[in-house]
Amino acid sequence: MIDFITLCDYSGTFAFAISGIRLASAKQFDWFGAYVIGLVTAVGGGTLRDLLLNATPFWMEQASYLTVSGLALLFVIIFKKFVIRLNNTFFIFDAIGLGLFAVVGIVKTLEFGFPMWVAIVMGTITGSFGGMLRDTLINEVPLIFRKDIYALACVFGGFIYYLCTFTGMSSSIIQFITAVSVFLIRVIAVKYHVSVPVLKGEES
């Protein structure tokens, strides 16, 4: 039986891969290129985290991440028009993935014996570096630097995790609260157009 965390993990991977594949298709990439972009979007953050932690990259221990990214490609090819209309659904998946990836990054970093502030950085990297790589590879300025609250939701989630550790709650409840917080911060930020002030350019 597949457990809840694994289900979230696969949903997040699927949603992240879809976001990469859709952007690649807008740039006329071929199927293979789109697959690579989708895969990089989905596993890029966790890979950088594992390199920094000196751990074996997670996707090298289990083929399912490559498979899920492949299913995402198939899905986009088959249901192309459908996919465009499903914007909101994918946004929700993506936000779930963000919350879960942030928690995975935090937990794994603490397990490796690093202090909380490193774990917050790693949660943020796990959640947002894949999207940054995606945008760099398709030659765009990374969206996460310019729009809405994305990586920052992971940072807030990290602080919430930290605060929860003082309450005596069980670690699975803390993880759940953190993931939900990241998800809600992201959804609320987009719905109400909450954003960080722009640092005005020197020319202006």
Added chain:
Amino acid sequence: MIDFITLCDYSGTFAFAISGIRLASAKQFDWFGAYVIGLVTAVGGGTLRDLLLNATPFWMEQASYLTVSGLALLFVIIFKKFVIRLNNTFFIFDAIGLGLFAVVGIVKTLEFGFPMWVAIVMGTITGSFGGMLRDTLINEVPLIFRKDIYALACVFGGFIYYLCTFTGMSSSIIQFITAVSVFLIRVIAVKYHVSVPVLKGEES
């Protein structure tokens, strides 16, 4: 005496470095910048592979890769007009390098105890990530996502390697067959304009 594999390795490094230096020269880089781009193109794939495998990057154990890239720079500076006419020769070198790099990536990954599917990914990374870095650094959308069969030739090569392991052939013969296959797939794909279907953009 220099053996056949080493000769191929140096030829591939030389050809990969040349491709980076030529693209850098088209963007008006200075000599040093062009050298860096050439070096990154030549060793980038193997470096990412070694980081992921948690091995010491191969070029840190032997200065010859830096030297070969330097020779490639000298070659471009001295024989500039010649180099332009040699397009076909360099294409052949590049395809040889691709085949050999893919095999090196597969073999090293299997030696580290990873399963075949990881080895196929690593062969592909070894062969194609350098070119991807090159294109990102000179601020272009990576060519390998849009044109011909390049990284995909390494993937096919990996499957051929895998199939060969069931035949009882010696490992050096399997390696030779794989390298030749990648080379041929690449050459045939370019000659007959075989390509992967483009994933049509959402706008179209």
Added chain:
Amino acid sequence: MIDFITLCDYSGTFAFAISGIRLASAKQFDWFGAYVIGLVTAVGGGTLRDLLLNATPFWMEQASYLTVSGLALLFVIIFKKFVIRLNNTFFIFDAIGLGLFAVVGIVKTLEFGFPMWVAIVMGTITGSFGGMLRDTLINEVPLIFRKDIYALACVFGGFIYYLCTFTGMSSSIIQFITAVSVFLIRVIAVKYHVSVPVLKGEES
């Protein structure tokens, strides 16, 4: 009491972070995005060095680098007009950082048992890779490939370090000489517009 090396290290980090934040502000990044760019500029080179050396990235062992980058962001927000006029001051800081980062890269690599030529490469990576990442993330062709002597100053510094090892000087004096050399090469190159010849494009 804070020692001289630490003071230089923080000044360099501050100056590198400022350079990232200023470029990010010219591209209308928000505060968080600008902070990330500043941080990446400041710690990117040392992080790649540590990954290649298979060491724990230095900023994961001490929170001060994140703090200094945060102070750089505050500084730019508060003293915006001031910052623009301080171009020359920041150039000096940046050159100090370059010299110090190069020395740190060289020393750490030799401590890990690698030969001098690897140390020279690592000194150059430590000094210049952060700026390269910065330019790639904000979607520009890296400046260091096209303007003045920047990374190359680290290479020269490495050779000077190597020559000094034959003189019997104490290692702290060698380090000081190297850092000052890199600083001076950089300053003189900019002041007198010394640059490496451009590799003429194939079209020209």
